[in-house]
Amino acid sequence: MxxxxxxxxxxxxxxxxxxxxxxxxxxxxxxxxxxxxxxxxxxxxxxxxxxxxxxxxxxxxxxxxxxxxxxxxxxxxxxxxxxxxxxxxxxxxxxxxxxxxxxxxxxxxxxxxxxxxxxxHYEYPVYLDTPAVIEGVKHDSAAAQAGLQAGDRIVRVDGIENPTWEQLQPRVWLSPNQPLTISIQRGDQVFEKTIVPKAVTTSEVGSAGWFPKQPVIVGRLEAEMPAAKAGIKENDRIVAMDGSPMGSIETMIERLQQTKEKPVELTVIRGGQTLSFRMQPVLSKTEDPKEQRYRLGFLNKGETAVTKLPFTRALSLSLQENKKYSLLILELAKKIAQRKVSLRAVSGPIGIAQDAGYAAQQKGxxxxxxxxxxxxxxxxxxxxxxxxxxxxxxxxxxxxxxxxxxxxxxxxxxxxxxxxxxxxxxxxxxxxxxxxxxxxxxxxxxxx
Known part of the structure; x- marks a missing residue:
């Protein structure tokens, strides 16, 4: 079908x-x-x-x-x-x-x-529960313009002390083109910075341009793109590109924009074996229609943890998550009414159909x-x-x-x-x- x-x-x-x-x-x-x-x-x-x-x-x-x-x-x-x-x-x-x-x-x-x-089957990205320590900063991003660096830890944002990545991300998404004050720990020093997340993608959500440490694990592959043609498979773990370690998918994306169409060599771990694949990036569309970049053609699914919770813990967590997302929905509605967030952040039946179709094709x-x-x-x-x-x-x-x-x-x-x-x-x-x-x-x- x-x-x-x-x-x-x-x-x-x-x-x-x-x-x-x-x-x-x-x-x-x-x-x-x-x-x-x-x-x-x-x-x-x-x-x-x-x-x-x-x-x-x-x-x-x-x-x-x-x-x-x-x-x-x-x-x-x-x-x-x-x-x-x-x-x-x-x-x-x-x-x-x-x-x-x-x-x-x-x-x-x-x-x-x-x-x-x-x-x-409780499966979640491992990095979401980790402290918000910056692995890297995109060139010319809001974080770069504010002087943030790899290794900086965000210790306060919007009243939240020592946020995890899961707590930090919604604060940024809901602040496109709006000043957001954060506290940064660098070594023994703690100081305040104000960033203005840029509106990105067709949904015009906020992006600070920083990213966490997250392993590059291949998810869905695009047919006729370099990765699929070279023999990369789903669940391959990419540990290096041209001999340099890959700590996150954003690091790889940044590196590809520097090497452009120059062929790259990926070091991959598959089933306990270390393999090498050589391929040439291509300039292609992204999730943002205004942007093209050099790509290999796969979705990164990152590292996930899987567990099963007993009923009482599962119910407690479900209540917490639904409460959290209810407040985020109301905050989104408020910011749309205040014209601080674009109406493009809301998905209608077509967007829901895309998400439902993708979810229906996942395993389980x-x-x-x-x-x-x-x-x-x-x-x-x-x-x-x-x-x-x-x-x-x-x-x-x-x-x-x-x-x-x-x-x-x-x-x-x-x-x-x-x-x-x-x-x-x-x-x-x-x-x-x-x-x-x-x-x-x-x-x-x-x-x-």
């Missing part, structure tokens, strides 16, 4: 399941509280088949992207009959529970999926489960934003009405919903447009 078809199947399955779980949350709580559910649909559009049980039509519809729940009288513009089974006939507390149930189901699912992954099912956990968390947090039409908007109206002790007029609600609908349509158009702009030039990941 082609990469395109795998991506299409994967994104339909992943998004469909995420939205279905979300809608089931609304459905289950509505039924529990006595609200009449008229339709529970898997998919959108024309009804294909199904059955009726009680007041509910359970159906499968033509467009297999999620689903929806239709409750009696849930639309403020619908005519109200006073039937106690209608959504708006119930107390604000009941309506609040129904509204929040969908996002909570997505958040619970994210916690469940990550807990399962950590119990079965845990990469896809991790991606599903991330998407489910994003969906849950996004729906809690106080935007009318979204669940967070319904909750906001309920809170305002509770403080006012009376309902907001239907005329005001209608105008607000119309404006919110236009906003969400424009937002979706912008996200899809950015997806297309990022996809057309071609994304190559971290490609040496």
């Amino acid at each position: 082609s990469d395109f078809l795998i991506s299409i199947v994967a994104v339909v399955a992943v998004l469909g399941f995420m939205i279905l779980v979300h809608e089931f949350g609304h459905y289950a709580v509505a039924k529990w509280l006595g609200v009449r559910v008229e339709v529970f649909s898997i998919g959108f559009g024309k009804r294909l088949f199904g059955f009726r049980k009680g007041d509910t039509d359970y159906r499968v519809s033509a467009i297999p992207l999620g689903g929806y729940v239709k409750m009696s009288g849930e639309n403020p513009m619908d005519e109200r009959t006073g039937d106690p089974a209608e959504f708006l006939s119930h107390s604000r507390w009941h309506r609040f529970l129904i509204a929040i149930a969908g996002p909570l189901m997505n958040i619970f699912l994210a916690v469940f999926l990550l807990t399962t992954v950590y119990m079965v 099912w845990t990469p896809l489960m991790e991606l599903m956990a991330g998407i489910s968390l994003n969906l849950g947090i996004f729906n809690l934003l106080p935007i009318p039409i979204l669940d967070g908007g319904v909750i906001l109206f309920l809170l305002i009405e509770g403080l006012m002790r009376h309902d907001i007029s239907l005329r005001i609600k209608e105008r607000v919903y119309q404006a919110a609908f236009v906003f969400l349509v424009l937002f979706a158009v912008m996200v899809i447009y950015n997806d297309l702009m990022k996809t057309i030039p071609g994304l190559a990941g971290r490609l040496p």
